[in-house]
Amino acid sequence: MAVSSAPGKVYLFGEHAVVYGEPAVPCAIELRARVGVEQRSDAKLRVHAEDLSLDGFTVEYGGTTDERPDVDVSESLVSAAMGYVDGAIEQVRDVTGEHEVGFDVTIESDIPLGAGLGSSAAVVVAAIDAAARELGTTLETDELAERAYRTEHEVQDGQASRADTFCSATGGAVRVEGDDCRSIEAPELPIVVGFDGGAGDTGQLVAGVRNLREEYGFAADTVASIGDVVRRGEQALADGDLEELGRLMDFNHGLLSALGVSSRTLDSMVWAARDADAYGAKLTGAGGGGCVVALDPTDETETALSFTPGCEQAFRAELADEGVTRLE
Numbered sequence: 508m509a510v511s512s513a514p515g516k517v518y519l520f521g522e523h524a525v526v527y528g529e530p531a532v533p534c535a536i537e538l539r540a541r542v543g544v545e546q547r548s549d550a551k552l553r554v555h556a557e558d559l560s561l562d563g564f565t566v567e568y569g570g571t572t573d574e575r576p577d578v579d580v581s582e583s584l585v586s587a588a589m590g591y592v593d594g595a596i597e598q599v600r601d602v603t604g605e606h607e608v609g610f611d612v613t614i615e616s617d618i619p620l621g622a623g624l625g626s627s628a629a630v631v632v633a634a635i636d637a638a639a640r641e642l643g644t645t646l647e648t649d650e651l652a653e654r655a656y657r658t659e660h661e662v663q664d665g666q667a668s669r670a671d672t673f674c675s676a677t678g679g680a681v682r683v684e685g686d687d688c689r690s691i692e693a694p695e696l697p698i699v700v701g702f703d704g705g706a707g708d709t710g711q712l713v714a715g716v717r718n719l720r721e722e723y724g725f726a727a728d729t730v731a732s733i734g735d736v737v738r739r740g741e742q743a744l745a746d747g748d749l750e751e752l753g754r755l756m757d758f759n760h761g762l763l764s765a766l767g768v769s770s771r772t773l774d775s776m777v778w779a780a781r782d783a784d785a786y787g788a789k790l791t792g793a794g795g796g797g798c799v800v801a802l803d804p805t806d807e808t809e810t811a812l813s814f815t816p817g818c819e820q821a822f823r824a825e826l827a828d829e830g831v832t833r834l835e
């Protein structure tokens with residue numbers, strides 16, 4: 508049995524625009540997915556997941572059981588989670604050349620599904636790392652990130668950037684522009700997350716932005732403007748200038764709203780953070796529902812969010828310096 512964990516992330520800047528070659532700066536946070544993998548004597552794949560905000564479920568591929576206890580999220584999210592594990596195992600079969608190998612996979616995750624905190628990337632990174640080690644192969648971080656990216660790219664029908672998977676594999680703050688992925692220095696960041704209990708459909712949201720870009724030149728300009736905000740944001744990060752970072756996060760949120768990927772609850776949480784004098788706040792990830800990220804060294808934003816209608820959970824998130832971690 509091999510067990511690996513990998514962190515979730517928030518986007519300080521640049522989601523959606525990164526799909527069109529603009530830079531993005533995600534930042535790993537200490538919420539983790541842990542994946543245990545044990546080789547089977549046959550070629551089946553059995554997946555057991557707990558704490559994926561799903562009440563737990565078990566699915567055996569090519570086998571006799573298909574048990575799904577009542578779940579309180581849509582079937583499509585459950586199948587999406589299964590698709591990621593399937594894809595991750597395919598990558599491991601490919602990289603090790605062991606095509607007939609089967610596994611029992613157990614997933615535990617602190618990261619809500621589809622909420623903009625990189626749950627799928629964390630599961631994919633940890634699953635590939637653990638399954639490869641179970642077969643005696645320890646992948647270099649770059650190879651691991653590449654294989655995880657290919658998994659997301661396939662499961663999301665070709666609509667994925669390298670940002671989530673690279674950030675989860677390496678940890679810390681990273682900068683991603685096309686296939687150029689690197690770690691960057693970041694000051695201590697007072698990150699507060701607000702979660703509305705919901706989820707967005709990344710594929711649909713990405714497709715919505717694509718349609719807008721094709722239909723309206725000014726939507727393409729909006730995407731390019733996000734790129735400009737990210738470049739200024741990188742400078743603010745390097746200078747450790749939290750006030751400027753916050754202003755630019757506010758600007759980034761406005762541009763994402765213009766692209767139609769915010770929601771009433773995400774906007775309410777962003778405004779609650781601004782009213783509480785956070786340095787700045789924005790949605791994180793694909794949007795449509797899920798999480799906002801704010802910067803505030805005081806308790807004000809967390810408290811304000813916990814009283815904001817539509818916000819189910821507010822918490823402070825520590826930066827995760829370590830990416831994939833080998834537990835067993």
Ligand code: PMV
Pocket residue numbers: 521522523524525526621622623624625626666667668669670671709713791792793794
């Ligand atoms: O919501 P998440 O964590 O899946 O992030 C999606 C980020 C996008 O930029 C919208 C898509 C991508 O693959 O980069």
